Amino acid sequence: MLIMLLYLVLLGVMLDKILLEVVQDKDPENVLGGVLIYYFLIVFVLRFFLQSIPAIQAVPYLHLPVKRNTIGHFLVLKSFTSFFNLLPFFLFLPFALKWLPAFYGWGSALVWFIGVLSFEWTMNLKLIWFKRKNTDKPQISLLLMVAIVLLLALDHFHIFSISSIGEWYFMSLLKQPLCLLIPMMAFVFWYVYNLKFIRKIIYTEELVPKKSQQEQLSSGLNRLQKYGVLGELILKEVRLLFRNKRSKTVLFLIPFFLLYGLIFYPQEVYMQKTSMLVFVGIFVTGGFLIAYGQYIMAWESAHFDSILTSNIGMFDFFHAKYLLMAIPTGILYFFTIPYAYFGMEIFWLNLAALFYNLGVNAPILLYTASYNKKRMDLSKGAMMNYQGVGVNNFLMVLPLLILPMLIFWPLNMFFGYVVAVLALAGLGLIGIVFHKSLIKLAVQHFENKRYEIAEGYRQKY
Amino acid sequence: MIKVENITKKYVGETVLNISKLQIHRGESFGLVGNNGAGKTTFFRLVLDLIRANSGQILSDGKPVAGSEHWKSYTGSFLDESFLIDFLTAEEYFQFIGSINGLSKGDIDLFMQQFEHFFDGEIIGKRKYIRDYSKGNQKKIGITAAIMTNPKILVLDEPFSNLDPSTQIRLKKLLRSLQQDQDVTMLISSHDLNHVTEVCDRIVVLEKGNILHDIQTSESTLKDLEDIFAVE
Numbered sequence: 001m002l003i004m005l006l007y008l009v010l011l012g013v014m015l016d017k018i019l020l021e022v023v024q025d026k027d028p029e030n031v032l033g034g035v036l037i038y039y040f041l042i043v044f045v046l047r048f049f050l051q052s053i054p055a056i057q058a059v060p061y062l063h064l065p066v067k068r069n070t071i072g073h074f075l076v077l078k079s080f081t082s083f084f085n086l087l088p089f090f091l092f093l094p095f096a097l098k099w100l101p102a103f104y105g106w107g108s109a110l111v112w113f114i115g116v117l118s119f120e121w122t123m124n125l126k127l128i129w130f131k132r133k134n135t136d137k138p139q140i141s142l143l144l145m146v147a148i149v150l151l152l153a154l155d156h157f158h159i160f161s162i163s164s165i166g167e168w169y170f171m172s173l174l175k176q177p178l179c180l181l182i183p184m185m186a187f188v189f190w191y192v193y194n195l196k197f198i199r200k201i202i203y204t205e206e207l208v209p210k211k212s213q214q215e216q217l218s219s220g221l222n223r224l225q226k227y228g229v230l231g232e233l234i235l236k237e238v239r240l241l242f243r244n245k246r247s248k249t250v251l252f253l254i255p256f257f258l259l260y261g262l263i264f265y266p267q268e269v270y271m272q273k274t275s276m277l278v279f280v281g282i283f284v285t286g287g288f289l290i291a292y293g294q295y296i297m298a299w300e301s302a303h304f305d306s307i308l309t310s311n312i313g314m315f316d317f318f319h320a321k322y323l324l325m326a327i328p329t330g331i332l333y334f335f336t337i338p339y340a341y342f343g344m345e346i347f348w349l350n351l352a353a354l355f356y357n358l359g360v361n362a363p364i365l366l367y368t369a370s371y372n373k374k375r376m377d378l379s380k381g382a383m384m385n386y387q388g389v390g391v392n393n394f395l396m397v398l399p400l401l402i403l404p405m406l407i408f409w410p411l412n413m414f415f416g417y418v419v420a421v422l423a424l425a426g427l428g429l430i431g432i433v434f435h436k437s438l439i440k441l442a443v444q445h446f447e448n449k450r451y452e453i454a455e456g457y458r459q460k461y
Numbered sequence: 462m463i464k465v466e467n468i469t470k471k472y473v474g475e476t477v478l479n480i481s482k483l484q485i486h487r488g489e490s491f492g493l494v495g496n497n498g499a500g501k502t503t504f505f506r507l508v509l510d511l512i513r514a515n516s517g518q519i520l521s522d523g524k525p526v527a528g529s530e531h532w533k534s535y536t537g538s539f540l541d542e543s544f545l546i547d548f549l550t551a552e553e554y555f556q557f558i559g560s561i562n563g564l565s566k567g568d569i570d571l572f573m574q575q576f577e578h579f580f581d582g583e584i585i586g587k588r589k590y591i592r593d594y595s596k597g598n599q600k601k602i603g604i605t606a607a608i609m610t611n612p613k614i615l616v617l618d619e620p621f622s623n624l625d626p627s628t629q630i631r632l633k634k635l636l637r638s639l640q641q642d643q644d645v646t647m648l649i650s651s652h653d654l655n656h657v658t659e660v661c662d663r664i665v666v667l668e669k670g671n672i673l674h675d676i677q678t679s680e681s682t683l684k685d686l687e688d689i690f691a692v693e
Contacts, residue, residue: 107609232560236546243590305543309509311533311562311610341603376546451513458543 002220008090008408015091016099028099029112031197032092034163034171038148041125042083045144047127048134050249051082072195076128085124092116095212111177112170118183125190125314129197189265229312233320240299241292244378247299250291257287258335265342273410274417276345281353282361282404284336289357293365294372296321297446301457308454314446318366318439325362329354345417352425354405359431361400364437368396370442370449373456462487462614462646463508463630468517468672470503474546476505478670480517483487485648487613488609490640492661493650494686499667501650502540508648511540534562537612539603539620547592551584551602551681554591555609556579562610572609579631604632615639616648621656636660649658654690658683 011018019028087187100109134140154160165370173179227234241247261284270277283290292299300307306318333354340347404424413421431438448452462652469476478500487489493501506512508519510526518525523531527561538544546554551575559569573585582604583598591602592626605614621629635658639645651657657664658678666674668687674689 232557234556236549240548301547303543305509305511305540306546308511309533309536309538309544310558313530397499405676451511454511 005090006030008087009094012091012094013098015095023312024204025028029103029174030094030167030171033159033167035166036119036170037162037166039146040154041144041151043087043120044127044163045141045148046252047084047124048131048144049252050245051079051084051127051131052245062181069183069195070198072198075198076191076194077127079124079128082123082124085121088113088117088120089380090306100174108174108177111180112174115180115183118180118187122187123188125187125194127248128194129190132197135446152313157209188410203385208385219347229316230320230323232317233312234324237320237324239300239380246294246376246378252290253290254332255290255292258284258332260287260335261339261342262283264345268438271342272422274345274349274407275414277349277403278353278408279401280403281346281350282357284339285333285350285354286329286357286361286400288311288332289362289365290397290400292328293325293362295376296325297366297369297453298372298374298457299378304454304457308450312367315439316420318443318446319436321369322362322435322439327363328357328364348421349424352421352428355425355428356433357428359428359435362399363431363435364395366442367445370446370453372395372454375457375459462489462522463648464520464523464565466517466520468507468519469515470500470507470512471515476670478507480504480633480670481664482541482671483672485646486671487646488640488644489663490636490649490661492657492664493648493667494652494654495650495663495667495673496690498672501620501667503614503670504667505538505540505648505650508538508616510542532614535613536548536616537607537614538616539600539607540616540618541602542599544607545591545599548590550588550590551580551594554602555606558609564610566617569609576605579628579635581628581631596627597625600624603627608635611643612645614646614648617650617652620628620652621653633660654683654686658686 015032016028019031023031096109096113096116100112135424151160151162155163169179169182221266241251261280264277264280270280297304333350336350337347339350408424409418411423463485465480467482472476478497493504495501503512508516508521508526510532514527518527520526521536524531526532546557548559554568555569556566557572559572564572571634577585581600584594584601586593589590591599594602600620602685604617604620607617620632623633633656636647636649640647647661649661662678663680664674664676664682664686665672666686676685683686
């Protein structure tokens with residue numbers, strides 16, 4: 001996730017350049033004002049998925065001699081530790097410091113950023129209330145997304161432009177600091193409202209929301225049970241992915257992995273550096289494989305003793321893991337086919353990258369899984385959460401992306417593009433054909449380290 | 462059935478378990494008692510090949526357990542909540558454990574019916590994940606899953622703690638019948654001297670990793686054990 005953070009900072013620093021590039025006939029600050037409205041809305045949906053509401057965290061304090069009001073303040077303030085509240089610092093502060101002062105002066109730039117921040121933080125407060133109200137209705141997030149798409153459509157066809165409202169407001173903010181009063185008043189209002197709201201619902205039994213079940217999905221997958229132990233293991237893992245917060249984040253990132261190519265392909269600069277495109281191809285076709293695969297065993301750290309003592313052969317265990325990386329990667333590949341629009345070279349390269357991911361990267365991840373001995377708590381989100389994350393993890397991911405580049409680059413230089421692509425694809429295909437032998441290697445490696453791994457997974461911290 | 466040969470386990474230089482010789486026979490119900498840190502859980506983890514012994518070995522059915530898988534098909538175990546897959550519902554978990562042990566859906570359903578009494582209506586049909594059950598009910602799920610596979614060896618760490626009184630009594634009955642009717646070899650640890658003397662026909666007292674007493678249960682065993690632990 002550190003990579004994510006780096007990208008965010010990079011995006012923030014480059015924001016003025018990007019905006020200049022994308023929209024030529026308007027100033028970046030104008031454009032950004034409109035974009036911000038959508039940003040707030042989209043982050044709100046993300047928050048609804050990923051941010052836990054503070055009320056639940058009150059339970060350990062209720063029996064202590066602390067005033068309810070204090071607990072209320074504490075809970076509301078605690079919600080600000082969420083990662084989303086820091087996002088504006090990464091994304092918009094660089095812009096405010098880099099671009100705005102030259103045209104509007106430092107004071108206005110600061111006011112502008114405070115304006116953005118107070119809007120985002122008001123959204124945070126709004127979410128506490130909203131999520132409490134709707135916690136048992138996951139379909140509401142779908143509604144929110146539909147609403148955003150609708151707004152975008154209305155904007156696009158110039159029927160009702162919410163982005164121009166945003167543009168107008170943030171431009172006024174730059175000229176008139178008093179405009180800051182609007183978000184600040186909203187912030188105070190929602191703060192007080194939340195305080196009251198939380199005080200009202202502070203009894204333990206009302207705090208813990210009833211779990212809504214995702215039986216529908218599972219029952220569709222029950223067919224997997226026909227495939228014996230292997231199917232059973234896969235089914236368990238799918239449930240793991242969908243029912244834990246930490247793993248849900250990985251699922252959530254899938255669209256971003258798939259869309260990652262859009263940053264590179266439209267730009268001539270990158271299109272000429274084919275080795276760079278190898279990196280993009282590996283990432284686009286293998287984003288899920290890497291994000292899920294780098295913790296391939298650690299996902300199960302909480303119940304690892306049960307895996308070790310039950311009647312599961314370690315080969316089956318690893319084989320199921322391999323299929324769990326390979327099958328979704330194969331399915332997701334179809335979503336990357338439209339990149340052929342940017343040229344058939346991209347298409348062939350991505351196909352080779354897919355083979356490489358399945359035949360080389362997936363077995364590598366199975367092998368390196370035995371180096372990760374840190375327990376992972378699945379109930380915590382992944383953002384800014386380094387639990388179960390060691391230096392090993394970063395060192396493990398890098399070769400997955402860099403190695404194919406190192407293979408591709410010299411071949412491309414001396415023998416041309418076709419040979420280089422064929423080499424990548426060939427390596428991948430060999431790996432796929434011999435995947436069972438490669439899995440066996442990973443199992444052997446695991447057997448040498450099993451006690452250390454199991455011991456590491458038992459350490460709660 | 463289980464044979465211990467000169468096994469020692471050290472943590473950071475300190476010996477936490479040191480058993481030179483111990484044999485547990487087929488169909489025996491073997492109780493392990495001792496204060497905290499006596500090495501009960503360490504011993505069970507060694508039996509289940511979850512930790513590496515510093516020396517010696519443990520044989521199950523004549524073959525070493527370490528690094529092998531033969532014992533897994535006939536050994537049921539529940540030591541702690543890391544034996545539960547907590548994001549599954551109870552039914553899904555039973556289904557999972559059942560089918561990796563080759564039970565059919567019908568076998569599993571039949572088994573669940575037999576356990577209805579033990580569950581006391583608290584487990585099945587609750588539509589919630591194992592992590593949302595109470596500690597006691599989690600324990601019921603874990604013990605049931607361990608028994609479900611018709612094991613020849615059953616390893617349970619502190620099975621009575623956290624259970625409500627009625628369930629404790631039901632569990633005792635259940636364990637006795639398993640031993641008598643199906644000749645299951647049982648390894649049970651407990652802090653509760655009462656329960657363990659009722660269920661086990663042999664009791665070993667561990668202290669700081671060493672076997673202090675090895676007693677065949679008789680009328681006076683409970684009294685003897687109380688005397689052993691009533692220090693100062």
